[in-house]
Amino acid sequence: MGVCPSARMPLLSDNFTGLLRPWARPEVLTCTSWGAPIIWDGTFDPDVAQQKVGQQNLTIGLTVFAVGRYLEKYLARFLETAEQHFMVGQRVVYYVFTERPAAVPYVVLGEGRQLRVEYVAREQRWQDVSMERMRTLHEALGGRLGREAHFVLCMDVDQHFSGPFGPEALAESVAQLHAWHYRWPRWLLPFERDVRSAAVLAPGEGDFYYHAAVFGGSMAALRSLTAHCVQAMRRDRGRGIEARWHDESHLNKFFWLHKPAKVLSPEFCWSPEIGERAEIRRPRLLWAPKEYALVRD
Numbered sequence: 001m002g003v004c005p006s007a008r009m010p011l012l013s014d015n016f017t018g019l020l021r022p023w024a025r026p027e028v029l030t031c032t033s034w035g036a037p038i039i040w041d042g043t044f045d046p047d048v049a050q051q052k053v054g055q056q057n058l059t060i061g062l063t064v065f066a067v068g069r070y071l072e073k074y075l076a077r078f079l080e081t082a083e084q085h086f087m088v089g090q091r092v093v094y095y096v097f098t099e100r101p102a103a104v105p106y107v108v109l110g111e112g113r114q115l116r117v118e119y120v121a122r123e124q125r126w127q128d129v130s131m132e133r134m135r136t137l138h139e140a141l142g143g144r145l146g147r148e149a150h151f152v153l154c155m156d157v158d159q160h161f162s163g164p165f166g167p168e169a170l171a172e173s174v175a176q177l178h179a180w181h182y183r184w185p186r187w188l189l190p191f192e193r194d195v196r197s198a199a200v201l202a203p204g205e206g207d208f209y210y211h212a213a214v215f216g217g218s219m220a221a222l223r224s225l226t227a228h229c230v231q232a233m234r235r236d237r238g239r240g241i242e243a244r245w246h247d248e249s250h251l252n253k254f255f256w257l258h259k260p261a262k263v264l265s266p267e268f269c270w271s272p273e274i275g276e277r278a279e280i281r282r283p284r285l286l287w288a289p290k291e292y293a294l295v296r297d
Contacts, residue, residue: 012030012031012035012037014037014171014261014262015052015056016049016052016053016167016168016170016171017037017039017044017045017048017049017052017167017168018044018045018048018049018051018052019048020037020039020043020044021042021043021044021045022037022043024042024043025040025041025042025043025279027278027279028040028265028279030043032207032208032259032263033207034259036259036260036261036262036263037262037263038177038263038264038265039168039169039262039263039264039265039268040265040267040279040281041265041267041281041282042281044168046164046166046168049166049167049168050089050166050167052167053090053166053167053170054089054090056150058090058091058150058151059091059092059093059148059149059150060087060090060091060092060093060149060150060151060152060153060170061092061093061094061095061145061148061149061151061152061153062082062086062087062092062093062094062095062152062153062154062155063094063095063097063137063140063145063152063153063154063155064078064094064095064096064097064154064155064156064157065096065097065098065120065133065136065156065157066078066096066097066098066104066157067097067098067099067120067122068099068122070157070158071098071100071103071104071157072103073158073288073291074157074158074159074160074288075096075098075104075105075157076105076107077160077288078155078157078159078160078161079094079096079105079107079115080107081160081161081162082094082161083107083108083109083110083113084161085161085162085163085164085165085284086161086165087165087166087167088110088164088166090112090166090167091112091113092112092113092114093113093114093115093116093145093148093149094113094114094115094116095116095118095140095145096115096116096117096118097118097119097120097133097136097140098117098118098119098120099119099120099121099122101117101118101119104117116144116145118136118140120132120136133154133247134226134229134230134233134247134250135226135230137154137222137226138223138226138227138230141219141222141223141226142223146219146223149219150218150219151170151216151217151218151219152216152217152219152222153169153170153174153214153215153216154214154215154216154222155213155214155285156212156213156214158287158288158290159213159269159285159286159287159288160285160286160288161284161285161286162283162284162285162286163282163283163284164284165268165284165285169216169262169264169268170216170262171217171260171261171262172217172218172221172261172262173216173217173218173221173222173225173255173258173260173261173262174214174215174216174217174260174261174262174263174264175208175210175215175255175260175262175263175264176210176211176213176214176215176263176264176268176269177208177209177210177211177263177264177265177266178208178209178210178211178266179211179266179269179270179271179274179287180271180274181208181209182208182209182265182266184209186204186206187203189206189208189209190209190244190245191205191206191209191249191252192243192244192245192249192252192253193244194241194243194244196236196239196241197236197239197241197243197249198231198232198233198235198236198243198250198253199232199236199243199249199250199252199253200253201252201253201256205256206252206256207255207256207259208263209252210248210251210252210255210260211248211269212245212247212248212251213269213287214264214268214269214285215251217260217261221261224258225251225254225258228250228253228254228257228258229247229250229251229254232250232253233246233247233250266280267280267281267282267283267284268283268284268285269284269285269287270283270284270285270286270287271286271287272286272287273287273289
C-alpha cells in the first residue's frame with residue numbers, strides 16, 4: 001500500500017479543491033503511494049472547492065439503480081437527502097435506472113437540478129442486477145448521460161446522505177475506501193483469489209479495497225472502467241465462473257491496473273454498524289441497514 005511520497009505532500013491540489021492540506025490529518029493516510037490525495041474532513045477548504053468548480057461551469061451526474069424492492073425501500077430517502085447535501089449549488093442531473101419508471105417518487109428539485117428516469121430490465125438474480133449495472137452504465141455514458149454531464153458519480157441506492165458531499169469528491173477517476181476494510185492489512189482484504197477469474201489479484205497485489213457503492217470520474221475514465229468490467233465479467237461467464245464480490249471484484253482489479261486520481265476516505269461512505277471511530281469526523285453518506293431477506297427475493 002505504501003505511503004505518500006514526501007515530495008508530493010506540499011503540492012497536493014486539483015481543479016476541484018485547490019491546494020489540499022494533507023498535514024491537517026496526521027492520524028490517517030492522506031496520500032497514496034502514487035501521489036493521489038485521500039480526501040478526509042479537514043484536508044480541503046469546502047469554500048475553495050465550491051469556487052473552483054463554479055468557475056468551470058460543470059454539470060455533475062449522479063447515477064443510482066433502484067430495482068425491485070430497493071425502489072420503495074430506499075430511493076425516496078436517497079434522492080431527498082441528495083437534494084440537501086449532494087453538490088449543493090451546482091448543476092446536477094440524477095439518473096435513476098429502474099424497471100418501474102412510473103413508481104419513482106416525486107422529489108422537489110432545486111434550481112439547475114434535473115431527474116432522468118431510465119428503464120432497465122429486472123434480472124432474475126440480485127447478483128446479475130449488480131453485475132449488469134456496469135453494462136447499463138457503459139451504454140448510458142455513451143448516450144444522453146455522456147452528453148449532459150462532465151463528471152459522474154455512481155452510487156448504490158441503499159444509503160442516504162448525512163453531510164456535505166461536494167466538489168471535493170470530483171476527479172478524473174474516483175475510488176471509495178471500503179468502510180469495513182480500510183484498516184485491514186492487505187493479506188486480509190477480500191480481493192478475488194480464484195486464478196480462473198479475470199478479477200484475480202495475486203498475493204501482494206492491490207493497493208486498497210475499494211467499495212463499489214461509490215465510484216466516479218470523467219466520461220472517458222468511466223467508459224474505460226465500465227468497459228473493463230463488462231469485458232471481464234463476460235470472460236468469467238464464458239468460463240462458468242463468477243467473481244466473489246461480482247462487479248466490485250472487477251472494479252478493484254481495474255483500480256489496481258489504473259490507479260484512481262483521487263480516493264475518498266470512509267467518511268464519504270460510512271456504515272453506522274461499525275460504530276464511532278475517532279478518525280470519522282463527519283460522515284457524508286451512511287449505509288442503510290442491510291435487509292437482504294426483504295429486498296433480494
